[in-house]
Amino acid sequence: MPATLFLPVTDKNQPPGIPAGSYVVDFATAIDGDEQMQSESEAYRAGYRDACRRSMVIMNAFARHVINSRNPLLKAYTIASALGLAVAAGKSDHEIAILCGKNSRACISKGRLEFQSEMGIKPVPGQKSKAARNTYRQARVRALNRKHHS
Numbered sequence: 001m002p003a004t005l006f007l008p009v010t011d012k013n014q015p016p017g018i019p020a021g022s023y024v025v026d027f028a029t030a031i032d033g034d035e036q037m038q039s040e041s042e043a044y045r046a047g048y049r050d051a052c053r054r055s056m057v058i059m060n061a062f063a064r065h066v067i068n069s070r071n072p073l074l075k076a077y078t079i080a081s082a083l084g085l086a087v088a089a090g091k092s093d094h095e096i097a098i099l100c101g102k103n104s105r106a107c108i109s110k111g112r113l114e115f116q117s118e119m120g121i122k123p124v125p126g127q128k129s130k131a132a133r134n135t136y137r138q139a140r141v142r143a144l145n146r147k148h149h150s
Helices: 027-033 042-067 072-083 093-099 106-119 130-149
Strands: 006-008 023-025
Touching: 042 072, 042 106, 072 093, 072 106, 093 106
Parallel strands: none
Antiparallel strands: 006 023
């Protein structure tokens, strides 16, 4: 096992929201002392380390967003749905909005898209495609225009 699991943050490896000069836990280095991982190829271990580090960046972003939010429950559910986590599975955007004291599901969808964009995460299964969102938006604008001009 390595002597430390702490990785110094520099300008080159700085995760969003973590100041340079601080330290973050580097769980990826834990595999270096794992006997089972020693039997894997260096390419496999390097890929595993990268995935661990990427996961830590996402977890740090999740925590930062929730801690800095005016509605932490809403933010937690929004990001959980962006990541496809089980805690949000089976709940519609409308159900999450009501649970978090909001009247509109739009804040869930918008927050999910923003987090996915920020972190470079692909859409989760069941999420509307960009084309479907554009079609819905155009239909909504037409409906509002008809209502406004009536």
